[in-house]
Amino acid sequence: MIKDSGLRVAVVGCGYWGSKHVRVLHSIDEVERVVLVDGAQERLSSLSRSYPGAAAFTALTDALPEIDAAVIATPPTTHVPLALEAIAAGKHVLVEKPLAATTAGARELIVAAETAGVILMVGHTFEYNAAVWKLRDLVRSGVLGDLYYLDTARLNLGLYQSDVNVIVDLAPHDFSIINFVVGQSPIAVQAWASRHAHARLEDVAYIRLFYADHRLSANVHVSWLDPYKVRRVTAVGSEKMATYNDLAGDERIRVLDKGVRLPSVEGDLSQRPMSYRYGDILSPYVAFDEPLSIEDRHFAECVRNGTTPATDGRNGLAVVEILDAAQLSLILNRPVMLDELGGRAVLLGASNGYPHDTRPSLDPHEWLRDYFARRENPPAERDRPSEPKRLVR
Ligand SMILES: NC(=O)c1ccc[n+]([C@@H]2O[C@H](COP(=O)([O-])OP(=O)(O)OC[C@H]3O[C@@H](n4cnc5c(N)ncnc54)[C@H](O)[C@@H]3O)[C@@H](O)[C@H]2O)c1
Known part of the structure; x- marks a missing residue:
């Protein structure tokens, strides 16, 4: 799929985030032309003042x-219908996060792109962020010891969306970071969320991710209704801890030599229950290249060379599955196994995207009982899984 001439790219939706794509695409050598598409004429008119040479349309079709x-x-x-229209016309697509609002939609996009032979990429911007690469290196290299858990917080006052709740709006970033850092998908999800200032859409949510490796878990807190802007990922290991604070300028990553240990003799009430270690706090250098620029360059390269993007449709689907499980968990008020999503059609009366799936649903309660039993009584070292399940890329 080598193109001799430059790439002509439309940005469909030139709002807050789309206008950043317009700016970044203009700076990429391989991109010959950027076309503006937005349903709102006033949006087009205001952006056209900054990019007077760019063609502008109010509908993708044109x-x-x-x-x-x-x-x-x-x-x-609107991601799925617009992306399907572009794919049906043989165009490559980069879809902003989340790839789709449902797993069924994400699967439809993957099949359509494969059938049409076009590139499908999802805009998981944080997977193009050098600080997230650094965090992954710290976790994967064993610097932190055994990873106990990841904890993320993405909080602020607003911006409320009109079509999706805070989970679908903000948590895709955290799910994508967590999948990327730990290199495996969770197998069960539990979500709690509440509506405060909005009548229909949840504005505060907590989500817990459970893994096949029962020693690992992750917690995600997202909110549109918090007095402080917080963008933080914490990784806690048996040896050290690390934080990624996206708002901390030069010190976005910190490695903290802090930890706790069980005393040598357990059950001795004359001893403290834990011993504590406080050591140095280091902030490694992390170069800053604008992640959106790296992402859009990668898209242009994949189109030019016909290569599979690092964040392809399946990477997008892995995040949408967690979103779907979280949404279902809210409805059912219980943990949901990702394998259960096949049964969602029955529960919600919608297409579930698994037309030939005859797998029986797992009982999440039974699975969780087993999960916590294994946490209480860890198996011997030899019985532990040696390699975590890898994400399909
Ligand atoms: N990757 C990131 O870090 C990141 C950050 C912010 C937003 N996003 C994603 O970007 C997308 C847009 O978010 P936003 O905050 O820019 O929203 P926004 O409301 O500011 O902009 C959306 C724009 O789309 C236009 N639009 C709506 N339907 C359309 C249609 N059918 N055809 C053409 N134009 C249409 C609207 O007129 C509006 O200008 C969302 O999917 C969001 O999740 C990603």
Whole structure:
């Protein structure tokens, strides 16, 4: 799929995030032309003042003859129909996060792109962020020891969305970071969420991810209703801890030589229950290249060379599955196994995207009982899984 001439890309949805794609795409050598598409004429008019040479359309359909590829940066519930329209016309697509609002939609996009032979990429921007690469290196290299858990917080006052709740809006970033850092998908999800200032959409949520390796778990807190802006990922290991604070400028990553240990003799009430270690706090250098620029360059390269993006459709689906499980967990008020999503059609009366799936649903309660029993009585070292399940990339 080598293109001799430059790439002509439409940005569909030129709002807050789409306008950043427009700026970044203009700086990429391989991109010959950036076309603006937005349903709101006033949005187009204001952006056209900064990019007077760019063609502008109010509907993707009219832009299709002018382009080779499209970046879809519209509200999440519109991603699937717009991306399908572009794919049906043989265009490569980069879809903003989340790839789709449902697993069924994500699967439909993957099949459509494979059938059409076009590139499908999802805009998981944090997977193009050098600080997240550093955090992954710290976890994977064993510097932190055995990883106990990851904890993320993405909080602020607003911006409320009109079509999806805070989980679908903000948690895709955290799910994508967590999948990337630990290199495996969770097998069960439990979510708690509440509506405060919005009548229909949850604005505060906590989500817990459970893994096949029962020693590992992750907690995600997202909120549109918090007095402070927080963008933090914490990794706690048996030897050290690390934080990624996206708002900390030069010290986005910190490695803390802190930890606890059980006393040598357990059950001796004259001893402290734990001993504590406080050591140095180091902040490794992390170069800053704008992640969106790395992401859009990668998209252009994949289109030019016909290579599979690092964040391809399956990477997008892995995040949407966690979103779906979290949403289902809210409805059912219990933990949901990702394998259960096949049964969602019955529960929600919607297409579940597994037309030939005859797998019986797992009983999540039984699984969780077993999960916690294994946490209480860890298996001997030889029985532990040696390699975590890898994400399908
Ligand atoms: N990767 C990231 O870090 C990141 C950050 C912010 C937002 N996003 C994602 O980007 C997308 C857009 O978010 P936003 O905050 O820019 O929203 P926004 O509301 O600011 O912009 C959306 C734009 O899409 C336009 N639009 C809606 N439907 C359309 C249609 N059918 N055809 C053409 N234009 C249409 C609207 O007029 C609006 O200008 C969302 O999917 C969001 O999740 C990603």
